[in-house]
Amino acid sequence: MTRPLTALLKKGVPFKWAELQQQAFSQVKWAMVQAPVLALPDFSQEFIVETDACDKGIGAVLLQNGHPIAYLSKALGVKAQALFTYEKECLAILMAVNKWRAYLQNNEFVIQTNHKSLTHLGEQKLTTSMQHKAFIKLMGLQYKIRYKQGAENRVADALSRRDADEELSAISVGRPKWLESVVDWYDQDEEAKQLLAQLIINLVGVEHFTLTNGVIRF
Known part of the structure; x- marks a missing residue:
């Protein structure tokens, strides 16, 4: 989609704006104004919870078949920032499970974390208050904890590191397949x-027509 535009940035290539570049530019603008669409949950499929924590925040994403269902991000207070890394990662799991318990309580689900020692949470001797909290919160739930390297845990990592003053919004929308066929036909x-x-370029520039969520309407 952006190839005609990026080609103009190459060394020695003269800047020439033609119809092909204009179409690519219009497609980029259209993609940037579309709402982020999340998948709808399917309770017959396995849920995966990916979590991460950094110095000042924790983040999590609920997935099915690699597609996000919901996001979660929270800035840590001064007291929580003083916790050890293990405790922060544990706190991220507690936050995610508490938020999405309605999705997770019916069947076995997977928790993916980039902190390897947490994979043995159920086998460890409970010596800290955070371990006790985790044990109580997870009690009665069927789950597996898996290790996922930080380099691969990109979504949760980004959510944990976003600025505390920012806001994150996501919209879950159902869209019929025939409508997707119409858009593909364009x-x-x-x-x-x-x-x-x-x-x-101009949402009200064509008489009788409007553009709503990428769909032309008469």
């Missing part, structure tokens, strides 16, 4: 492509 019809490009 690329095969020249009139539809031109209309889409005009509406992206």
